[in-house]
Amino acid sequence: MSSSIDTVYKLGPGCEVEDVQEGNIYLGQVQGFANFGTFVQLNNAVKGLIHKSNALTQHRERADILVMVAQVRPNGNIDLREVLLDEYETTVVNRVVRTTPLSDLGEKIGKRITVEGELGQVKQTSGPTIFTIIDETGVENAAAFIEAGVRAYPEADTGDIVQISGEVMKRNNQLQIEVSSLNRLDGNEAAVVRARIDAALDKRAEPADIPFLVESDTLQKLRPEMQKLAKIVRRAVFTQQPIILRHHADADGISAAVAVETAVVSLIRDHLSETDSEYYLFKRSPSKAPFYEIEDITRDLDFMLKDAIRFGQKLPLIFLMDNGSTEEDMPAYKIGQVYDLDIIVSDHHHPDEIVDQFLKAHVNPYHVGGDFGLTAGMIGTELARMINPDVEKRIRHLPAIAGVADRSDSVELPQYLSLVADEYPLDECKKIALALDYEQFWLRFNDGREIVKDILNLNNNPLRHKRLVTLLVEEAEMAIAEQVKTLMPHVERRTLASGALLFLADVEMYAHRFTFPPPGKTSGEIHDLLCNEHAGEPVVTLGIGPDFVVLRSRGVMMNIPQMVRELREEISGGGVNGGGHLVVGSIKFVEGMRNVVIESLIAKIGEAPVAGKNA
Structure with a gap:
């Protein structure tokens, strides 16, 4: 054994056989054993053999060992012999490696x-x-x-x-x-x-800096947050972070989500080499409620955690569209926080500030003085163009469909309609919106990716699109007509102290259940009919079920999220929750408190100001 301090070399990452010098001592790791000797790893790429005649001690696998290089053979094999040193200093051998992009x-x-x-x-x-x-x-x-x-x-x-x-x-x-x-x-x-x-x-990942499709002060004010959100999405694509896109399962939410889906899937195909990347890096899922339910995040967690274990994937980016802005999302957000999930939201429901602590980006027109008239589909299409401008021609008709479906009275809707009027006039947009609602009802929790694309004419098959929309609209209109005909004789009318007309429609007792149209759609159809019958009058329609109420209003300036909070505090044991837009939404409660909640709700509606007889 040497009495002086010797130099021991350690091969750094990237070193190859040609970096090994005969006569030098190296720090290695025992890799395995054979009858004729011991294999030693000098780094991940270089290994040699200590013949049993040159071994001095016994070692365990993966144990450190000092070896001298006796010979480097022409074929790259390295002969080693074990050495023992009392003192030594270690020098790392680094190879200057030229990396390839x-x-x-x-x-x-x-x-x-x-x-x-x-x-x-x-x-x-x-x-x-x-x-x-x-x-x-x-x-x-x-x-x-x-x-x-x-x-x-x-x-x-x-x-x-x-x-x-x-x-x-x-x-x-x-x-x-x-x-x-x-x-x-x-x-x-x-x-x-x-x-x-x-x-x-x-x-x-910087999004495209392009003008909006229409003139809109609200969109201009939203631009910084939209660019922030679009950048997060683009970065997720480029870093192979899966994206789960959750959206409200109505025509507006579907239009928003499909616009982004078109942009993201196209971006994945353009920038990632694997042909099946889009199927495991992007998933679109409809949500029945206009918020991120516990059921939704439970399904998503089950999906994402299995894939993280089976396929070594990163945990996904959760993207919520046409939902995600309210207190009702809080339980799901808290679960997401446990798993450090990245969550972003693009919504037009009246927002609650408390949710922002859970979000990396939150696009909502109310944040800049706008309102729900700028629909999710309008915002979603503009976001999709920022994410991937190449898809603009395919999706530029979606804001018109979304706006018509959500009965928007915004300054943006006429511009979006004008933009596509030659191919998608107003009546055609209404038909497509109805076809979407009808088909999504039967799809339940499935995304129906290709069927939905056929309805929206994104599959480059206009004949099939036309035939499918025509068929679905016929079926939907027959179902709606039957439901309205059955329900209308049972609608109760009241006149509120404010002068507004209140109509109560029991959509559980006097309507077909578990079929199209569902309670929300039924309430909307009844409300439209009543508004036509009472033109110029302020009208509120309540679609009542055993443990819920769907609200629709024209000319009565309600604030549904605020009313929900007040009812929750005022009615002990009512189990009240819900929300939506200011004048369109739903409230849930426990069935045993049905009458108490409904009468208290009606009292609050009666206190709301009326826009006027010409509203």
Whole structure:
């Protein structure tokens, strides 16, 4: 044994056999044993053999060991012999590695390259382990094989910064790196790479700075928050963060969500090499209620956590459209907070400030002095154009459909209608909106992606679109006519102290259940009919069920979210909750308190100011 302080070398990441010097002593790790000796790993890419005649002690697998390089053979095999030292100093051997941007892999087929980036996904197949790596220029896959179904490089996981070396190949017409070494970077090395990637992605994720389709003061005021939200979505695509898009299951919410779906899916296809990326990186799900229910987030968590374990995915970005702005979302948000979920919202329901603590971005016209007349579909289409301007021609008719469906009286709707009047006149927009509502009723919680695209004429098959919409509208109108005919004789009329006309329609006792139209739609149809019969009069319609009331109003200046809060405090044991827009919404309660809640609600409606006989 030596009495002086010797130098021991440690091979750094990226070092190869040619960096090993005969006669030098190296710090290695015992990899395994054979009858003829011990295998020692000098780094992830370089290993050698201590013949049993050159071993001095016994070691456990993965134990550190000092070895001297006796010979580097022409074929790359390294002969080692064990050494024992009392004192030594360690010097890391770093190789200056020239890394290749992922965007250049197409020019490197058949060549050995080194890349650095973040692991966006780690998926174990029945054969190799597939590492999805992200750098400042793109996303590609790297395959590492030990033996069938065995996890390669288990020390590296999703979110880690790594350096990968290997040969660029083409498999099933897709680029792939055949991994020869993978090193997990730590400390300053990782920080430098991560900072470089973050800076480039931050610039790349900037949304398009384009004018809106229409003139709108509200949209202009919303632009900064819309750009912030669009940037978050684009960055999620570029970093392989899955997106779950939740939306209210009506024509407005569907139009908003499908506009964004079109933009995001197209962006995924353009920028990610895997042909099936869109199916595991994007999921659109309708929500029955206009808020993020516990049932919704439970379904989403079940889906996302299974995929995180099975496929090594990141936890997703939750994107809520036409819902997400109210206190009713709070229970779901608190669950999301447990899992550190990123949540963003684009909504036009009257917002509650308390939800903003849970959100990374919140687009809502009420924040800038607007109101629900600027519908979710209008905002969603403009967001989609920011996310991916290339889809504009396909989706520019969706705001008109959304506005008509939500009975918007905004200054924006006539402009959106004028924009597409040649192909989608007002009556056609109404038909498409009704067809959407009718089909979504039967789809329940399913997104019906291709059927919905046919209804909205996004599948480049205008004949099928026309036939399908015509058929669905006929069925929907027959169902509505039957429901209204059955219910109207049972509608109760009252005159409030304010002079407003109040109509009560029991949509449980005197309407067909579990079929189209559902209670909300039925209430809306009854309200429209009553407004026509009493033109110029302030009218409020209550669609009453055993434990809910659907409210529709014309000319009575209610504030439904405020009324819900007051009723909750005033009626002990009522279990009151609900919300919606200021004059359109719903209230839930316990069935045993039905009469108390309804009469208290009517009293509050009677106190609301009336816009006037010509409202």
